[in-house]
Amino acid sequence: MSNEIMLFTSAGLLRHAIQGTSLANNLSYLLINIAEESIFLFAFSVLTIILIVTFIGIHQIAVITALAMQLNLAELGRSTLALAILLLLSWAISSALSPFTGLNLVVSRLSGLSGVQVGLRANGLYLLILSTIGIGFFMLIARM
Numbered sequence: 001m002s003n004e005i006m007l008f009t010s011a012g013l014l015r016h017a018i019q020g021t022s023l024a025n026n027l028s029y030l031l032i033n034i035a036e037e038s039i040f041l042f043a044f045s046v047l048t049i050i051l052i053v054t055f056i057g058i059h060q061i062a063v064i065t066a067l068a069m070q071l072n073l074a075e076l077g078r079s080t081l082a083l084a085i086l087l088l089l090s091w092a093i094s095s096a097l098s099p100f101t102g103l104n105l106v107v108s109r110l111s112g113l114s115g116v117q118v119g120l121r122a123n124g125l126y127l128l129i130l131s132t133i134g135i136g137f138f139m140l141i142a143r144m
Contacts, residue, residue: 011061018066028070035076039142043135046071047090054094064091073142082142089134096123 018024027049035042046067053063064087073083095101099108099115107122108115 008061011059011065014062015066015069019069024066024070031071032076035073035078039078039139040135043086043138043142046086047093047131047135050087050090051094051097054098054100057098057100059100060091060094060098063094078142079144082138082144085134085141086138089131089138093127093131093134096127 031042031045034045050060050063050067054060068083068087071083072080074080095103097119098104099119104115104118107113108118111118113121
């Protein structure tokens with residue numbers, strides 16, 4: 001339990017440390033501009049950012065918390081429920097893909113494969129299908 005408490009505390013601390021920096025402001029500005037142009041590109045961009053950052057070893061809690069606090073789709077006339085669905089989809093996909101998640105580490109150790117092989121080879125097709133369906137569902141909800 002202390003690990004989870006520390007993880008959530010550090011995610012909040014990272015979000016607070018990033019808030020107001022030029023990196024966070026520029027990223028938020030970029031994503032809002034993308035959302036004004038295309039909701040599909042917005043969803044794809046958010047998903048890609050989260051996957052890249054979690055793939056290099058930063059936990060999903062930290063990344064998604066930081067993005068959730070920076071973005072507000074209500075400003076664009078979109079549903080905040082859609083943003084929540086997109087962030088949950090990103091969490092699910094990044095958990096299955098990242099070689100640093102607990103499940104992938106256990107499977108890689110038992111199978112003798114690297115974490116990258118377990119994440120990409122074993123889960124690749126599933127994640128592609130899940131992301132396609134999930135982005136489609138996000139776009140459906142975002143238009144309401």
